């Protein structure tokens with residue numbers, strides 16, 4: 174290490190202090206929020222039956238962890254989300270590849286994709302239960318239904334926005350359309366694929382929760398519905414907190 | 421005109437037009453010429469006249485609407501002659517290293533062997549890219565990228581080389597140097613080559629013959645053989661020869677005379 178100049182030291186010092194202020198303020202905000210919540214609930218300014226309060230939530234969380242039910246619920250939801258996520262990714266990549274290979278097919282299907290994508294997917298869940306029964310398959314399909322059409326559409330858009338000159342290069346090297354796919358289209362769409370995956374994991378979770386609202390015996394969606402039915406708002410809030418920690 | 425055994429490439433009244441919903445763009449009209457093995461032809465013409473289109477047709481990427489192309493006496497479709505086409509832009513893939521860009525053609529044609537790999541390394545070495553084998557294209561200068569693109573074409577050992585303004589992305593000095601380098605190498609390896617260029621002095625210093633195209637739709641306005649009385653016929657010597665200026669003026673008048 175070479176000797177740091179006075180100015181550099183001063184700069185580093187200011188930066189360090191800046192970061193400390195930011196960190197401390199963040200924690201302070203959370204603590205004061207919890208404190209105000211607890212205080213107002215205890216003094217009766219807000220109704221703790223409806224709004225719950227941090228101590229009740231902690232107590233409820235303690236109960237749920239000691240009898241391990243919260244882990245079961247989280248596990249089930251996580252499992253369903255991951256399954257539907259991988260199915261969505263797999264199916265949408267295959268579908269987008271098929272659309273890319275056939276311009277006719279993509280033009281024919283385009284309006285259908287747009288309509289299916291703009292469908293309110295949460296309204297689909299009750300139908301799915303009728304069609305597939307109230308079981309885990311339904312929940313996984315509900316998770317997929319939220320993400321799949323948008324995922325295919327954006328993947329296909331990214332596939333077809335590849336520079337045609339790059340594809341021409343493949344042909345000048347005597348490559349086929351398959352080579353264009355594997356050597357150009359897929360590698361250059363990798364950032365887009367990763368982005369779509371990031372969006373999809375959240376969408377799948379939303380779909381799974383909707384499914385669990387309607388057709389489950391466990392999972393976080395079920396926990397929310399059950400808690401609201403017995404007016405245990407702390408339970409709902411714990412479920413919400415669990416989502417935050419899932420990511 | 422009977423097709424001659426020595427003629428490696430023969431074009432007979434080629435026509436081509438682009439079609440879309442707005443209408444058709446006629447690009448090539450009645451283009452005919454032939455080339456002998458080892459000949460270096462430069463094609464010059466105004467921007468947008470159809471030079472790239474012509475190369476795409478010779479390489480088989482586009483089918484002419486009329487006319488025929490013979491390579492080594494065979495129709496283009498049946499020909500097994502290897503044609504290397506270097507596009508106007510280098511099109512190096514950012515997600516591959518320079519070495520992996522260079523072997524892309526070998527990969528596609530299932531020709532990756534220890535021998536061809538060694539050849540790729542050797543070519544990268546001769547073109548001064550050895551230290552950059554594992555670099556990404558964005559780490560290279562314009563001239564180096566152009567050389568990498570050339571190596572990607574040469575490693576497939578083409579019998580006919582099509583070069584579409586390969587030096588246009590370079591600054592003037594690099595352009596002179598890389599242009600002269602590449603010209604020499606092509607001459608030395610006795611490759612048949614077609615060079616498309618805007619730059620008249622580039623054409624005159626490198627080619628055996630210049631074909632001048634008219635504005636779109638392109639027809640052949642004139643074919644001009646370049647004969648230099650030099651002991652050592654290098655691009656640099658040509659630039660200093662008295663004939664150079666004469667040819668330059670001649671071609672300049674041809675292009676600008678009909679406007």
Ligand SMILES: Nc1ncnc2c1ncn2[C@@H]1O[C@H](COP(=O)(O)OP(=O)(O)OP(=O)(O)O)[C@@H](O)[C@H]1O
Pocket residue numbers: 438439440445447466467468469470471472473474508636
């Ligand atoms: N895919 C296409 N569809 C319609 N028209 C096209 C297409 N490609 C090229 N053209 C038209 O054909 C003409 C010839 O194009 P080409 O690329 O062969 O010209 P060029 O001589 O190579 O030009 P430049 O010197 O600018 O590279 C141009 O006027 C262009 O507008």
Ligand SMILES: [Mg+2]
Pocket residue numbers: 471472473508584
């Ligand atoms: Mg061009």
